[in-house]
Amino acid sequence: MEGKKVIELIDADIYQRDALILSDVNLEVNEGEFVYITGKVGTGKSSLIKVLNAELPLQKGTGEIAGFNLKNIKHKEVSLLRRKLGVVFQDFRLLPDRNVFQNLEFVLKATGWKNKTEIQERIDQVLRQVGMTEKKQKMPHQLSGGEQQRVVIARAILNNPPIILADEPTGNLDPETSSEIMNLFRDLNNDGKTIMMATHDFAAIANKPARTLVCAHGLISDSLKQNVILDFESLLGF
Numbered sequence: 001m002e003g004k005k006v007i008e009l010i011d012a013d014i015y016q017r018d019a020l021i022l023s024d025v026n027l028e029v030n031e032g033e034f035v036y037i038t039g040k041v042g043t044g045k046s047s048l049i050k051v052l053n054a055e056l057p058l059q060k061g062t063g064e065i066a067g068f069n070l071k072n073i074k075h076k077e078v079s080l081l082r083r084k085l086g087v088v089f090q091d092f093r094l095l096p097d098r099n100v101f102q103n104l105e106f107v108l109k110a111t112g113w114k115n116k117t118e119i120q121e122r123i124d125q126v127l128r129q130v131g132m133t134e135k136k137q138k139m140p141h142q143l144s145g146g147e148q149q150r151v152v153i154a155r156a157i158l159n160n161p162p163i164i165l166a167d168e169p170t171g172n173l174d175p176e177t178s179s180e181i182m183n184l185f186r187d188l189n190n191d192g193k194t195i196m197m198a199t200h201d202f203a204a205i206a207n208k209p210a211r212t213l214v215c216a217h218g219l220i221s222d223s224l225k226q227n228v229i230l231d232f233e234s235l236l237g238f
């Protein structure tokens with residue numbers, strides 16, 4: 001599955017407004033890779049994800065994701081790019097006034113799906129994939145955190161994106177639920193999706209070791225390029 005480059009940053013500086021957060025980021029991710037981004041609080045994990053998602057501008061350096069040039073990306077291209085990216089964040093962000101089905105239907109309609117039967121079939125498919133078929137009619141507040149996160153993952157894969165960006169997807173979950181959610185990401189990765197996941201969940205990393213980027217002191221170390229020793233205790237320290 002691996003081979004084709006789907007994410008590339010060259011000499012990229014990652015900014016939050018005027019503040020330089022990460023310098024000289026050089027990163028290549030191939031199709032089908034699973035990559036963790038870890039590091040202490042405030043070291044830039046989310047900022048990196050946001051640059052890849054074109055939520056933050058790439059101010060210096062060059063970058064490409066899913067065939068889109070991140071430098072000076074136009075508004076119209078951003079919406080096309082977002083169809084190639086499945087995004088899963090910690091704060092679930094389901095629409096609170098719609099049930100599970102309607103949350104998913106909303107996204108499909110917003111991305112151009114019109115045929116009612118096809119919409120229903122696709123929703124059933126993704127809910128089956130995340131084990132939530134029975135909860136189609138539930139409102140978000142009637143679901144546990146883990147169930148909500150499953151729906152968020154279902155929502156992220158509706159349009160079958162090749163790349164999934166996840167920012168602390170297990171951040172609010174207990175260890176067992178977190179492990180179930182990690183298994184879902186593992187399944188998606190086994191299906192060929194490229195996954196980039198920012199996480200503090202060292203138990204999860206230990207369970208499924210994979211390439212790991214560590215953000216620290218304004219720089220990124222890459223376990224692929226150097227022997228990055230994951231010192232979990234030091235990473236946990238604030």
Ligand SMILES: Nc1ncnc2c1ncn2[C@@H]1O[C@H](COP(=O)(O)OP(=O)(O)OP(=O)(O)O)[C@@H](O)[C@H]1O
Binds near residue numbers: 016039041043048
């Ligand atoms: N909207 C913003 N405006 C200005 N600075 C910001 C903004 N968001 C984050 N920052 C700053 O950018 C730095 C990196 O934040 P970021 O959220 O990327 O870190 P993180 O490693 O993801 O942290 P956490 O583990 O808490 O999610 C922090 O110093 C933070 O204060």
